[in-house]
Amino acid sequence: MDAPPLAAPPPLRVSPELPLEIVEDIFILVPPEDCAFLLRAALACKTWAHLFASRGFSRRYRQRHRGAAPLLGFLANLADTGGAARFIPATISGGGFRPFRADSHGYRAHDARYGRVLLSRVSVTSTTDTTSAQSIFLAVWVPITGEVWRLPPLLRHRPVRSWNAAVICDPFRVVVVGMDTRELFVYTYVPEAHAWFVFAAGKPVSDQLDGDVAGVLVSDALHFVLLKGTRILKYHLLTREVSTIRLPNRRRAYGPRITLMAMEDGRRLGFAEVCTVTNILRFMALNIGRHGETSWEMIRFIDLHDKLPAEAISPLGFLPRVVAVAEGVDVVFLKTADGLTLDLKSGKVTKIPMTNGFFDIIPYVSFYVPVLKAALVVPSGVGTSGGASTSGNNVQHVDHLG
Template identity: 40%
Template structure:
C-alpha cells in the first residue's frame, strides 16, 4: 500500500502554526526533507507566517558588557531562540529594529555593522562619512521603506543607517547610509546643540521621525 503524502498546501498550513517565538522550530522543519525545506524557504511562506502571527516576538535583548576587560555585545534570550553567535566580541550594540541589529566596533578605528541574529548574516558598512575620528555620536538602523512598509517581512530588504555626529554647539551633522547604494550621504546640518553630549543610547523612532538624546553639559 502506497504511503500517503500530504499535499504541499497542507504541510504549509501546519508549518505556519509553529510558534513564532522559536525560530529554531522552522529550521528543524526545513531539515526533515527537501520538500519541507523548499516550502519553509519560499518568500510566500515567510510572508504568510508574519501575517498569521502579526506581532513579532521579542526574542531577547542586548547587553553591552565588559568581559575580562574586553567589550562584548551579548544577546540575552527571552525565548528558546539562541543565535549562532550570541556574543559579539569587541562590539557595542547601538540599536535594534525591524529584525536588524546595529553594532559598532570598540577597537579603533570605529566601524559599523548590521547583523541579522536569525540568519547570522553580518554586513560591514563602509567607514562613516566624517573624515575625522568620531567623538560624540550615535546611530540608528531602520527599514529603507519605513512609512510604506508594514515590516512583516522586510528583514532581508534594503535598510538605512542614520549617523548623528555631535561635534559641538554649532556642529551637528547627520549622515545616512543606504544599503541599496552602498555609500554614505554627504552631511546634513542639524539645529545647534546646547553643548557637547550626544548620548549613545538607542534612538526612538516615532512615526517617521528619529529622536536622539543630547544631554546639556554644565560648566563649573
C-alpha cells in the same frame, strides 16, 4: 472457463503541486505562538523549509504579525570586555534560541530592530597635532542566520562630539545622527549601493547625543536622548527635519536617566524612568496637539517596592534604573546591584542570567523556528516576497566579527 482478465488499474492521479506563492500565503497565517506547526511543515518538506528560511517570508511574517514576535534574548555590553557585546538567551520566551556566536569580539551593540543588530566600533586617528579624523565602523548582524554586513567606514575629518545610530526598514537602512563643532549631520547607509549618503542638517544643538541610550522609531521619525536629559532629538526620515522635544519636570540637567519606547504599535513616543526618591517606575506618553504643541501624560506607574527584592532598592545599595524596554513584549530591563527583568503583563521579576557587570542592554525581539537554522542557504527563486540577495562583498556568513 477461463476467468476474464483483470482490468488494468486506473492511472494514479498526482495532485498538482501548489505554487510557492500560495504555499507562502497559507503558512503566513500561522500564529507565532504555534511555531511548532511551521517546524513540522519544514521537517516534512525541504522546499518549505527553504521557503520559511527566506528573508521574504520572514519579512511578510513580521508584517502580518507585527508586535507579536517573542523576546529571544538580549545583547549586554559588558564591563569586563570593555563594552563589547555578548548575546544572553532568554530563559523561556526565546524557545532555546542561541546564535552561532555569542560574543561580538570588540563590537558594541547599538540597536536592534526587525531581527537585525547594529554593532559599532569607533576609531580615532590623529592627523595633526591640533586636529583628528574619526572613523566610525559599523556592522549589521542577524543572529538567527549568522549573516554580517560590514558597512564602509564612516570617516569624519573633524572630531565628532557625539553620535547615535539606528537600524531601520526592511530591507534595512542604517541612520547615523551626530554632531561636531560646526554642524549636525545625518548619514544614511543604503545596502544596494553599499555606500553612505550624507545630509547636513544644520547647526548643532547646545547638547550632545547620549550614545548609551538606544534610539526609538516612531511614526517615520527617529528619536534620540540628549545627554543632559532635558530634551529628545527628533529626526524625521521623510522630511529630514530636525527638532527637539522637551522632557517633563526637568528643572536641572543630568536627572534620572530615561529609556525611550514606542507605544501603540509604534505610533506614539514614550519613555520609562525610575524616580530616585520614591523608586516609582513610571511610563510617560507624548501628546501632540493640533498645532504641534506637545505635552506629556503618565499612563502607568509601578511601585518597585512591591516588585523587587529588598536588596535591589536598598538606600545603601544600587538604586534601580531602566536600561531598556523590549518593544512589543512588555518587558523592562532594570539595572540594580544585579540586572533584573520585569514582565509588565505577569508582574514576574527575573534575575538576568549573567555574572558580569554591564553598561547597557539591547533587547533582541524576532521570530525564530529552530529547524530553519539548518536551512540558511536559500535557493534562487525561492521566496516570493523579493528578499534582497545576500551575494556581494559587503555580506559575509561568518562566525565572528574581528
